[in-house]
Amino acid sequence: MSGHGFLFANYVPGNSLLHRAPLWLKFLLVLACGMASFLIVDWVVAAAALVLMCALFLLSGAGFRRLFRAVRPVLPVLAAIGLFQWWQLGGPTAARIVLNVLVCIVAASILTATTPVQRLLDGVASLAQPFRRFGADPERFALTIAIMLRSIPFIAGAYSDVRDSARARGLERNPRALILPVFITTVAFARQTGEALAARGLGEHETGEHAPPATPAAGHSLP
Amino acid sequence: MSTIVLDRAAVRVAVDGRPAPKTLLGELSLRLTEQRIGVIGANGSGKSTLLRLLNGLVAPSSGTVTVDGSDTVRAVREVRRRVGFVFTDPLSQLVMPTGREDVELSLRRSVRNARERSSQAEATLDRFGLLPLADQSIYELSGGERQLLALAAVLAVDPEVLVLDEPSTLLDLRNRELLRRTLAGLSQQVILSTHDLDLALDLDRVLVVDAGSVVFDGGPAAAVAHYRAICAETLPAPGPGPDRPRLNQPHVSQPRLEQL
Numbered sequence: 135m136s137g138h139g140f141l142f143a144n145y146v147p148g149n150s151l152l153h154r155a156p157l158w159l160k161f162l163l164v165l166a167c168g169m170a171s172f173l174i175v176d177w178v179v180a181a182a183a184l185v186l187m188c189a190l191f192l193l194s195g196a197g198f199r200r201l202f203r204a205v206r207p208v209l210p211v212l213a214a215i216g217l218f219q220w221w222q223l224g225g226p227t228a229a230r231i232v233l234n235v236l237v238c239i240v241a242a243s244i245l246t247a248t249t250p251v252q253r254l255l256d257g258v259a260s261l262a263q264p265f266r267r268f269g270a271d272p273e274r275f276a277l278t279i280a281i282m283l284r285s286i287p288f289i290a291g292a293y294s295d296v297r298d299s300a301r302a303r304g305l306e307r308n309p310r311a312l313i314l315p316v317f318i319t320t321v322a323f324a325r326q327t328g329e330a331l332a333a334r335g336l337g338e339h340e341t342g343e344h345a346p347p348a349t350p351a352a353g354h355s356l357p
Numbered sequence: 358m359s360t361i362v363l364d365r366a367a368v369r370v371a372v373d374g375r376p377a378p379k380t381l382l383g384e385l386s387l388r389l390t391e392q393r394i395g396v397i398g399a400n401g402s403g404k405s406t407l408l409r410l411l412n413g414l415v416a417p418s419s420g421t422v423t424v425d426g427s428d429t430v431r432a433v434r435e436v437r438r439r440v441g442f443v444f445t446d447p448l449s450q451l452v453m454p455t456g457r458e459d460v461e462l463s464l465r466r467s468v469r470n471a472r473e474r475s476s477q478a479e480a481t482l483d484r485f486g487l488l489p490l491a492d493q494s495i496y497e498l499s500g501g502e503r504q505l506l507a508l509a510a511v512l513a514v515d516p517e518v519l520v521l522d523e524p525s526t527l528l529d530l531r532n533r534e535l536l537r538r539t540l541a542g543l544s545q546q547v548i549l550s551t552h553d554l555d556l557a558l559d560l561d562r563v564l565v566v567d568a569g570s571v572v573f574d575g576g577p578a579a580a581v582a583h584y585r586a587i588c589a590e591t592l593p594a595p596g597p598g599p600d601r602p603r604l605n606q607p608h609v610s611q612p613r614l615e616q617l
Contacts, residue, residue: 142455172567204523251453252461256471273465280462284452326449333414333450334463334511340423 144200145250152194153247160245171234177226180233188241196247204243205236207290212236215273242350246283252318255280273338292319359439359517359546361389361411365420368406381406383570384420389548391561393540395577396550397584398566404550407566408520410579411548412440424518441516441545447507448495456482456498456506458490463513485539499530505539512545521549526555548586554555555583 152160157350167187174180212232219228246254255276262275296315297306305311363385369378382403389411394510396404409415410422413429413436422429444450453459460478468474479521485505490498498506504524511519520574521540525533540547549556557563562578565573565587572582 144494145458145492146580251455251458252465252471252474255462276465280452283454327452329414329445330450330452333412333437333444335437335466335514336452345589 141330146196146247148195150194152154152244157249164241164245167237171238177229177233180230183237184233191240192243194248205239287318288323292316358390359425361385362423366410366417366422367419368415369418371518380569385571387500388615392546393560394548395557395560395563396566397557402566403569407520408522408550411520412437412442422501439516440520441511443511443521445509448504449497450507454494455486455492457478459510460513464512467514481509485509500527503536504528504536511567518546523550525551525553557581
């Protein structure tokens with residue numbers, strides 16, 4: 135499977151100010167950037183925010199290449215969105231929308247590049263603690279994030295592989311030859327991941343002695 | 358050493374368009390107590406289904422499977438704590454982007470303290486010589502390194518039994534030898550399926566599976582000879598010729614299937 139890029143930057147060990155910053159502050163930064171994307175109406179302010187985020191990313195020592203690798207996968211989509219918005223709403227609006235999305239991606243990359251995944255998962259599990267009283271398992275929230283981090287690059291890689299196969303057979307213009315195999319691969323991947331987690335006893339109820347096996351045979355059914 | 362008991366366990370699945378369920382594994386009674394047990398047989402013969410029964414990844418359609426008395430359906434959590442499972446393709450098993458993170462993920466349930474978890478993960482990686490690769494992307498590792506990492510992630514929680522589904526299939530000769538040595542050095546009970554007959558010859562007991570049945574159960578040399586005989590009989594003669602009948606009838610000569 136090729137093309138296993140990561141949408142957000144992988145953790146880069148270091149001792150920068152951002153590495154040492156508390157997790158809640160970095161969460162807040164991402165949240166603020168997400169909120170700002172709704173509030174900022176001027177593309178110049180969005181551009182300034184992007185420059186600031188990029189500067190923070192580079193200050194962490196993660197490097198320009200990682201920054202580029204983090205935003206590269208979304209550039210074709212952003213180009214398409216930008217062109218459409220330009221045609222529909224004009225240049226300034228198109229620039230604002232594209233820049234705001236980039237601000238969010240770079241902010242999220244700052245979080246993932248300066249925080250070990252396990253610390254991130256601990257943070258998510260802590261944030262989910264209040265839901266325990268409603269019967270939710272905070273560890274499952276953390277596991278969901280872990281699976282999401284694993285799944286996004288896999289699906290991107292699957293699409294890249296399928297596109298190459300379709301090209302090799304002269305079918306690159308056939309949407310069925312692109313979408314259907316990616317869909318099937320993704321379902322198979324989800325099943326594999328579920329089996330792998332079940333085999334390691336991850337994601338099971340803490341008190342669940344009666345958790346079902348991952349693959350029910352005839353005569354057994356999942357509740 | 359753990360005792361795994363299959364009591365008339367069978368696995369059948371419903372298939373669309375078929376009136377009766379398809380039998381993946383016929384009714385089987387076994388008592389697995391040896392330290393090194395192998396399962397050999399052709400592709401699609403039921404080896405993986407048999408192994409998946411052992412840690413509750415597959416539930417028996419009839420009969421029971423127990424690990425030291427814990428039922429794999431009713432006490433699946435307890436069974437999975439005792440029985441670790443390693444898949445053929447490590448990439449389908451490794452969940453996190455780097456080895457360190459994946460081993461730490463394994464430890465999340467058992468070790469709550471983050472620092473302690475981190476130091477235990479380092480110790481596990483060091484034990485397998487993987488510490489220098491701990492922060493590399495799993496996609497940058499070689500096949501052998503990935504398989505060792507998958508093994509380390511499972512062994513991090515110290516299971517009593519280790520089940521491996523064709524662990525050497527995707528490995529080259531060097532990595533296969535590395536895996537063989539690693540497995541030989543483990544204190545856990547090891548149950549593995551393999552197409553590597555040299556690896557099978559190292560084990561204490563070998564089951565030969567054919568068409569969903571265990572057709573031979575005994576010492577490794579005799580089991581491998583039996584498997585070779587099945588292969589020789591079912592292989593079509595070389596060169597053009599009339600259609601030959603399939604000769605894959607189960608061979609139940611000299612079985613050592615232990616009765617409960």
